Amino acid sequence: MNIGVAVANDFDHDGDLDLFVGGRSTPRDYGIAPSSYIYQNDGNGHFKDLAKINSPDIANIGMVTAAVWADVAGNSDKELVVVGEWMSPRVFSYNAGRFVELKTNLEDMFGWWESVAVTDVNGDGKPDLILGNIGENFYLRPTKERPVKLWMADVDGNGDIDKILTSTVEGKDKPVFLKNDLQEQVPGIKKENLKHQDYAKKSIQELFNPEALKQAVVKQFNYPSSCVAINNGNGKFTVQKLPFRAQLSSVDAIHCMDVNNDGFMDLITAGNRSGFLPQLEKLDASYGDVFINNKKGGFTWAGSKQSGLKVDGEVRDIVEVKGKDKDFLLFLRNNDFPKMYRIRSSAR
Numbered sequence: 001m002n003i004g005v006a007v008a009n010d011f012d013h014d015g016d017l018d019l020f021v022g023g024r025s026t027p028r029d030y031g032i033a034p035s036s037y038i039y040q041n042d043g044n045g046h047f048k049d050l051a052k053i054n055s056p057d058i059a060n061i062g063m064v065t066a067a068v069w070a071d072v073a074g075n076s077d078k079e080l081v082v083v084g085e086w087m088s089p090r091v092f093s094y095n096a097g098r099f100v101e102l103k104t105n106l107e108d109m110f111g112w113w114e115s116v117a118v119t120d121v122n123g124d125g126k127p128d129l130i131l132g133n134i135g136e137n138f139y140l141r142p143t144k145e146r147p148v149k150l151w152m153a154d155v156d157g158n159g160d161i162d163k164i165l166t167s168t169v170e171g172k173d174k175p176v177f178l179k180n181d182l183q184e185q186v187p188g189i190k191k192e193n194l195k196h197q198d199y200a201k202k203s204i205q206e207l208f209n210p211e212a213l214k215q216a217v218v219k220q221f222n223y224p225s226s227c228v229a230i231n232n233g234n235g236k237f238t239v240q241k242l243p244f245r246a247q248l249s250s251v252d253a254i255h256c257m258d259v260n261n262d263g264f265m266d267l268i269t270a271g272n273r274s275g276f277l278p279q280l281e282k283l284d285a286s287y288g289d290v291f292i293n294n295k296k297g298g299f300t301w302a303g304s305k306q307s308g309l310k311v312d313g314e315v316r317d318i319v320e321v322k323g324k325d326k327d328f329l330l331f332l333r334n335n336d337f338p339k340m341y342r343i344r345s346s347a348r
Helices: 050-054 179-185 196-200 210-214
Strands: 002-009 018-025 037-041 047-049 063-070 079-087 090-095 098-102 115-119 128-132 148-153 162-169 172-175 217-221 227-233 236-241 251-257 266-271 289-293 299-301 314-322 327-334 339-343
Touching (some): 018 079, 037 050, 047 050, 050 098, 063 115, 079 115, 079 217, 128 251, 128 266, 148 210, 162 179, 179 196, 251 327
Antiparallel strands (some): 002 018, 018 063, 037 047, 079 090, 115 128, 148 217, 162 172, 227 236, 266 289, 289 299, 314 327, 327 339
C-alpha cells in the first residue's frame, strides 16, 4: 500500500519511541481502506503491531493523509489525531494496552483532509488543531445537506467492485462523471440510456439495481473548508474557517510559528494539487500564505507583498531550518526542487 504518514511518540512511557504508520491508499483500488499500524517498540529494534491485535478502529481507519500526537484531552498524555480523505478528524487515547477513540464534535465533518498541525492559537494552554482541507474552490462543493458520496459495489454483477462518485442534486445522488466515462466502467448502462439527456436526469438508484446498492460501502465528503478547531476541552471544539485566501486551494502543508513576535502563534500554509481528471480541474491558486493571529485565535491573511512568499507547484511540507545567524523556511514540492526563504530578523 501507499503510506501517508509516520509519526513517533512514546505512548507506553517505556523510554523508547513507538510509531503510528497511516495507510494512504491501496494501489489500483482507490477508496478501499488500506491497513494502518501502531508499532510498539520493545527497545531492541523489534516492533509489534497493536492495531492489528486490539485496535481495529485504527487498523482500518481509512485513507490517512496526516497525523499528529498531542495532548488534546488535557490529561498530560499525548493522543493520536488522524485525518484523511473521506474521513472526519479522529482522536485516540492509549489506555491499558489498547487505543480507545475519544468522541468529539468533529465526527460529522467528513472532508478530504490533507494536513493537520497542533498549536495553542488563543493562549489558553490547550493545544488546538489546524486542519488543512481540499478547500472551497474545488469543483465539488459539498455541504452537510448536499454531500458528495463514493459508492463501492458490484453494480453490474461481474465480480468486480465498481467505484461511483455522486453529488447531491435536488436531493438525489447524481453521478459526477459524464455518461461516456461511467459507461466505460459499467457498459450495461448504455442500453437504458442511449441519449445523454436520459442519463443526466437519473440518480444512481435509477441507473443501477437497488439491491446491489444496498450492499455498497458508501463514503461521504461533506466539509471542504480548511479550518481551526479551538480546543474547549472534553472533546469539544469551536470550529472557525481559515480566511478566504486559504480556501482557494488545498492546504497540504502547515507550519506554526510566531511570525511577528507578539507571543501568539501564526500560520504558514501551502499546497496545490494537479492530478485530477480534466472535468475536476486542478487546484493551483496557492503561492504560500501567512496568516497572522489576532491574539484571540482568529487569523488575517498577511498579503503576498508583506509575506514575501511566492511558492508555486505542489507543496507537501514546510520545514523551519535553524542557521547560525539566520533562520529559513524550506518548502518541499512534488516533482520539483525545494524552495527556501530566509526569515527576516524583524519577523523574529
